[in-house]
Amino acid sequence: MSTMVEITLDGESARVPEGSTILDACRRKGIDTPTLCWAENLTPVNVCRVCVVEVEGSRVLVPSCSRNVEEGMVVATDTERVRTSRRMVYELLASSVEMDRATPEVLAWMDHYGARPDRMGDRSEIVTQAQPVKVQDDLYVRDYERCILCYKCVEACGDDAQHTYAIATAGRGFDAHISTEHDVSLPDSACVYCGNCIGVCPTGALMFKTEHDMRDAGTWDESKQSVTTTVCSFCGVGCNLELHVQDERIVKVTSPADHSVTNGHLCIKGRFGWQHAHA
Amino acid sequence: MPDLYFGAGDEATEAEKDAVAEALADYGPVVVRETERLVHAGRSRTRERRHLLLPALHALQRSAGWISPGGLDHVCGELEVPPAEAYGVATFYHLFTHDPPAADNTVHVCDDVACRLVGAVALIDDLRVEGYHVKASPCLGQCERGPAVLVQRTGRPDLTVTAVDDGPVTTSEVAVAISSESSTPSVSLAQTGSGDLRLLTRVGVVDPTSLDDYRAHGGFRALEEALRMGGDRVIAEVTASGLSGRGGAAFPTGVKWRGVADQEGRPRHLVCNADESEPGTFKDRVVMEGDPYSLVEAMTIAGTAIGAEQGWLYIRGEYPVAIGRLRHAIDEAYAEGLLGDDVAGSGIRFDLTLRSGAGAYICGEETALFNSLEGYRGEPRNKPPFPTTHGLFGEPTAINNVETLVNVPPIVLMGGEAYAAVGTKQSPGTKLFCLSGRVKRPGTYEVEFGATLRDLVDLAGGLIAGSEVRAVMLGGAAGSFVGPESMDLPLTLEATRAAGVSLGSGVVMVFDQHDDMVDTVRRIAEFFRDESCGQCVPCRVGTVRQEEVLVRLRRGADIEDERELLDDLAAVMRDASICGLGQTASGAIRSALDLGLLVSSGDSQGDRS
Numbered sequence: 001m002s003t004m005v006e007i008t009l010d011g012e013s014a015r016v017p018e019g020s021t022i023l024d025a026c027r028r029k030g031i032d033t034p035t036l037c038w039a040e041n042l043t044p045v046n047v048c049r050v051c052v053v054e055v056e057g058s059r060v061l062v063p064s065c066s067r068n069v070e071e072g073m074v075v076a077t078d079t080e081r082v083r084t085s086r087r088m089v090y091e092l093l094a095s096s097v098e099m100d101r102a103t104p105e106v107l108a109w110m111d112h113y114g115a116r117p118d119r120m121g122d123r124s125e126i127v128t129q130a131q132p133v134k135v136q137d138d139l140y141v142r143d144y145e146r147c148i149l150c151y152k153c154v155e156a157c158g159d160d161a162q163h164t165y166a167i168a169t170a171g172r173g174f175d176a177h178i179s180t181e182h183d184v185s186l187p188d189s190a191c192v193y194c195g196n197c198i199g200v201c202p203t204g205a206l207m208f209k210t211e212h213d214m215r216d217a218g219t220w221d222e223s224k225q226s227v228t229t230t231v232c233s234f235c236g237v238g239c240n241l242e243l244h245v246q247d248e249r250i251v252k253v254t255s256p257a258d259h260s261v262t263n264g265h266l267c268i269k270g271r272f273g274w275q276h277a278h279a
Numbered sequence: 280m281p282d283l284y285f286g287a288g289d290e291a292t293e294a295e296k297d298a299v300a301e302a303l304a305d306y307g308p309v310v311v312r313e314t315e316r317l318v319h320a321g322r323s324r325t326r327e328r329r330h331l332l333l334p335a336l337h338a339l340q341r342s343a344g345w346i347s348p349g350g351l352d353h354v355c356g357e358l359e360v361p362p363a364e365a366y367g368v369a370t371f372y373h374l375f376t377h378d379p380p381a382a383d384n385t386v387h388v389c390d391d392v393a394c395r396l397v398g399a400v401a402l403i404d405d406l407r408v409e410g411y412h413v414k415a416s417p418c419l420g421q422c423e424r425g426p427a428v429l430v431q432r433t434g435r436p437d438l439t440v441t442a443v444d445d446g447p448v449t450t451s452e453v454a455v456a457i458s459s460e461s462s463t464p465s466v467s468l469a470q471t472g473s474g475d476l477r478l479l480t481r482v483g484v485v486d487p488t489s490l491d492d493y494r495a496h497g498g499f500r501a502l503e504e505a506l507r508m509g510g511d512r513v514i515a516e517v518t519a520s521g522l523s524g525r526g527g528a529a530f531p532t533g534v535k536w537r538g539v540a541d542q543e544g545r546p547r548h549l550v551c552n553a554d555e556s557e558p559g560t561f562k563d564r565v566v567m568e569g570d571p572y573s574l575v576e577a578m579t580i581a582g583t584a585i586g587a588e589q590g591w592l593y594i595r596g597e598y599p600v601a602i603g604r605l606r607h608a609i610d611e612a613y614a615e616g617l618l619g620d621d622v623a624g625s626g627i628r629f630d631l632t633l634r635s636g637a638g639a640y641i642c643g644e645e646t647a648l649f650n651s652l653e654g655y656r657g658e659p660r661n662k663p664p665f666p667t668t669h670g671l672f673g674e675p676t677a678i679n680n681v682e683t684l685v686n687v688p689p690i691v692l693m694g695g696e697a698y699a700a701v702g703t704k705q706s707p708g709t710k711l712f713c714l715s716g717r718v719k720r721p722g723t724y725e726v727e728f729g730a731t732l733r734d735l736v737d738l739a740g741g742l743i744a745g746s747e748v749r750a751v752m753l754g755g756a757a758g759s760f761v762g763p764e765s766m767d768l769p770l771t772l773e774a775t776r777a778a779g780v781s782l783g784s785g786v787v788m789v790f791d792q793h794d795d796m797v798d799t800v801r802r803i804a805e806f807f808r809d810e811s812c813g814q815c816v817p818c819r820v821g822t823v824r825q826e827e828v829l830v831r832l833r834r835g836a837d838i839e840d841e842r843e844l845l846d847d848l849a850a851v852m853r854d855a856s857i858c859g860l861g862q863t864a865s866g867a868i869r870s871a872l873d874l875g876l877l878v879s880s881g882d883s884q885g886d887r888s
Contacts, residue, residue: 046661047815049855060862061854066661081854085817088851092820119844120824121831127823149813158361165361166284169656169813170370172639174823176813179370181362182348182377190284190361 007073022053022064022075031077034086034109036093037150038065039200041263042160045151050089050109053077061085083113090115096174097129098146101204101215127174133212136185139272140198141212142178146205149176153197153206161265166190167197195271199254199264208252221246229256234269237261241270250274283361289349298342299354302334328358330672332654333634336369337596340637344380344433360654371656371812373416373638374596380433382412384457387597389427391418391558391806392752392799393715393788398447399426405450417640417806418558419597422715422788423722424464429597430457437599438462464600466569469720469739477689477709478682479725482569487604490611493572499617501688505580506625508691513584514540517687519695521707526552526643526680527757527783528859529772535677538667540585542675549582550652550671550678553594553601554636554643557755558806559786562711563681565723567594567601570685571608575618575631577684580691582629583622585677590631593648595638602635609633640810644858645670645678647812658814659858682711682785702728706771710782714739716789717746726770733766735787746791750876754783756803757863759870780870796876800868801829807864818861821852825865838877845872 002017009029016025021044026033036048044066052061056074061081076082090110093099094117099106120126134142151169158165166189170179180189198206207215214220225246232239240259244252253271257264291299335358339350346369355362369375376385386406390399399415406413421427421439428440428448440456441464442448456462470476471483486492493499505513518533539547551574555563567574574592582590592609594602609631612618622629634652636642642651646660649671670676686708690698699707706728712735715721719740726735732751736742748763759780761768768778775782790796804826813819825848828841849865856862871877 047857049815049817049857052855060856063661081850084847085851085855088821088847089816089855092816092824092851095824096820121827126827148816149819166363168361168363168367170363170367171813172371173808173811173813174819176819179363179366181351181366184286188286189363190286 005069005071005073007069007071007075009075010077016069018069020069022055022062022067022069022073023051025069025075026053026064026077033064033077034105034112035065036089036106036148036202037152039152039257041257041265042152042155042200045155048089048148048150050086052082052085054079054082087113087115091117091120093117093148095120095123095126095128097148097203097205099203101146101207103202106202135209135212137187137193138209139193140195141207141209142186143205143207143212144177146203147178148203148205149178150202152200152202153178156196156200156265157191161196161263162192162194164190164192164194166192193268193272194266195268196265198271199266210251214246214251220251225251232266232270234273239266239270241266243274250277283355283359285352285356285362289347289352291347291349291353292343294342295339295347295350296353298338299335299350299357302338303328303331303357329360329654330652331358332360332365332368333637333651336365336372336375337635337637340375340431341436342434344383345376345378347379358654364655368654368656371639372596372636374431375637380412383433384412385431386411386413386453387416387419387429387431388413389417389419389421389425389429390415390802392756392802393418393422393559394425394427395798395802396716396790396794397425402426402428402447402450406453409450411450411453416597417809418556418560420555420561420564420595422559422561422713425715428453428456429599432457436461436603437596439464439598439600461603462600464568466565467722468565468569469722470724475727476725478566478685478711479569479723481573482565485570485572487569487571488607490572490608490615493570498572499576499623501691502576502580502617502623505691506583506623506627510540510584510586513580513691516690516695517584520686520690520698521695521705522683522686522690522698523706523772524680525682525686525710525785527557527754527781529782532679532683535667535679536581536585539587539675539677542668543586546589546672546674547585547587548671548674548676549578549585549587549590550645550648550676551578551590551592551681551684552643552645552648552678553592553598553681554648555598555681555784556595556640556643557757557784557786558803559715559752559755559788560713560784562713562723562785564598564601566681566685566711567598567605571601571604572612573685573688574605574681575608575612577687578631579612579618579622579629580687581677581679581684582631583625583627587677588628588630590629591652591671592631592633593642593652594633594635595643596635597638598635602633605633639812640806641812641858641860644860647858648678649676656812658812659860661857680784703769703771703773705773710770710785712770712785712787714787714789716752717743717748717791717794718789719743728771729769731767731769732761732787735770736766736789742789742791746789746793748789749792749794750790750796750871750874752786752788752790752867754781755786756806756867757859758783758786759866760874760876761870762874796871797829797833800871800877801826801833803867804829807860811860811864815855815857815861817851817854818856818858818864821848821856821861822864824848825852825868829868832877838872842872845869 004015046063046066054076255262335354419427522532523529642657647657651657666676808822
């Protein structure tokens with residue numbers, strides 16, 4: 001039985017377990033809150049700043065994903081300041097990167113806050129992340145003009161899942177980017193092709209090559225896809241696999257983030273070892 | 280540790296390996312002691328040798344002129360750091376390069392707000408015409424003798440180039456400097472010899488390379504007194520003095536120290552933030568170059584008072600003279616038994632390690648500085664938790680600015696109450712100000728809190744002939760502009776706060792009626808874009824969009840068409856950025872807008888020299 005703390009959330013009092021984040025409290029109270037860099041299976045890095053809320057006594061807004069509740073805390077999630085910052089985060093991102101393959105939730109939130117990235121200036125006259133897509137193997141592609149630098153792939157490659165440390169943030173400021181050492185190709189890097197970076201990417205910057213090719217060809221159609229949950233047969237660990245199937249072919253493989261064995265993460269065999277099903 | 284994978288098979292040269300071995304050997308004793316202590320404490324992050332990454336990268340850069348793939352792999356093997364992470368750290372800093380060197384020497388010329396008033400752009404052009412490999416640099420902290428020049432030399436120590444006579448540095452002076460062994464610019468102060476000085480009393484008087492001379496000028500008396508008083512008394516006197524942080528945030532020093540001292544039973548650290556990088560700021564450099572032992576003494580008093588056994592002096596890499604003098608001062612202090620296992624025979628241990636940065640304004644943010652020291656990218660951490668409980672290596676840490684610390688020996692000697700007798704009630708003591716721009720004698724000046732802007736300008740010899748004050752940048756790029764109507768503003772914490780401005784790091788940069796203010800403000804926006812760490816969206820993208828607006832204004836866009844966007848950018852950066860850089864990145868620009876400085880561009884003689 002955990003200790004409860006009492007806070008005020010959007011004018012109503014709420015009792016939440018000690019150690020919860022403000023985001024946890026919002027979700028318990030049914031207050032929908034946008035996130036980009038947060039994921040249930042990763043340590044919060046709180047860099048996107050889209051989940052910010054107003055906390056009484058704090059000079060600046062605070063990231064709800066990583067700030068723990070405190071007794072007596074007064075939190076407001078829908079003030080003018082909060083709405084402005086959230087809208088601006090989406091406008092800043094969407095003016096720099098391609099957001100059209102982001103998750104439906106991301107696109108819905110942009111609409112909700114009325115983001116108008118075009119007012120930052122004409123695309124040809126402002127700085128963007130436009131760059132060619134990196135295709136270095138048959139398993140997955142890295143399309144960094146869609147990267148919002150949420151650090152999720154770095155976390156999944158490193159301390160939070162794989163402990164491979166093949167990629168990290170390099171450079172600084174607007175030039176900061178996800179990279180291997182000296183930008184060596186993935187096959188020359190420490191990458192083990194677990195694909196856990198793809199699993200956490202919220203904007204489609206990291207993608208199965210199958211999905212990338214089908215999208216380019218205009219044949220990707222989620223309405224025609226079914227998802228079959230099964231258990232990976234390559235070893236005895238018991239990882240749950242979700243096989244995404246379109247036109248009777250597996251097009252990508254995921255694992256549920258709340259699965260006790262995988263926490264959403266897989267290895268190269270579970271993630272990519274399905275080509276034989278089509279042999 | 281992860282299994283390290285070195286895919287490309289690049290080999291370090293023997294010269295690179297030797298340089299790295301030498302750099303790591305230098306830190307040998309500290310590492311061993313620390314390792315023993317921290318293994319017992321069970322902190323995995325500090326068991327690693329990761330905190331040696333920055334010194335090792337410096338060794339690579341100096342020996343080969345770049346961070347070669349083979350050299351980086353070698354360092355990663357030595358320190359057990361994944362190559363991708365080490366590359367991420369190396370590419371974070373301006374002073375490290377990642378392609379084979381274009382020339383043996385790289386000439387960094389400051390073209391920031393102060394230096395571009397005095398011929399920086401022309402000097403860059405001249406040097407390029409003569410074939411030098413030149414990089415335009417953000418503020419190099421030499422604003423009183425600009426345009427500032429720093430030369431990185433492969434295989435030899437970096438050096439600062441200063442003009443022999445009045446007037447800007449010439450290309451021939453750069454050539455002479457490059458061929459010389461080292462640079463030893465003299466520290467000149469307009470106030471040298473004045474009896475009212477507390478902080479600058481020895482600068483320009485004492486031999487900065489002689490511990491004996493420092494003693495002859497009263498040095499280390501305060502340390503003896505502090506050791507006799509004991510830590511609690513020292514903290515009580517500092518609290519009574521009302522000393523507050525001089526780095527910009529003005530947090531009460533005694534409160535900070537008490538907080539760390541109270542964390543008994545945990546290893547504690549004292550960190551001196553000497554990463555002075557705020558454009559227009561050079562006061563700490565003057566102290567460190569002119570009176571380095573005073574900082575060593577002050578850190579020893581602070582460290583022993585709060586119960587820290589390890590002190591870290593993190594100094595910006597662009598200060599080769601100060602780095603050299605401080606290293607020498609620390610070595611001498613060890614040799615004399617003033618540092619180490621038994622500080623001045625007290626039985627108290629205090630070790631002091633100097634680490635130099637590598638070109639990153641953000642590393643002056645305290646939590647970014649911790650990450651940089653630990654061998655990670657200098658990205659600020661979220662606060663809370665605060666350094667007092669979770670600082671360097673996650674341990675209780677007191678982090679103080681150079682100027683804050685050098686106030687401590689006088690406080691110990693005269694007592695907190697006597698110290699507080701000058702200045703104002705809410706801003707006791709004296710303050711260092713960095714005068715630059717259109718004044719006759721730019722430089723560092725020490726005055727009692729309460730002096731007005733006009734007093735300071737008068738102290739600096741008044742304005743140059745024909746100049747009238749158009750605006751004064753107060754507190755640096757993270758501060759704000761004030762107009763001529765503010766010349767009688769008393770420079771105290773309370774008066775500036777009431778006026779909605781900040782003393783920041785003590786910058787007073789004067790612009791006159793001829794200066795191109797739109798260009799100045801655009802340069803400030805460029806500075807923040809360049810110096811953003813890139814971690815959070817509001818600052819990473821917001822600083823870029825803000826600079827784009829300023830560029831459009833410079834090209835003649837109507838401010839009214841851009842005002843709403845500037846407002847929104849300011850709001851998101853101020854409210855939603857992780858750290859002070861983003862939170863203040865719009866401040867100077869907003870104040871320039873409010874003063875009407877962005878409406879017309881003056882008579883655009885920006886680069887008069």
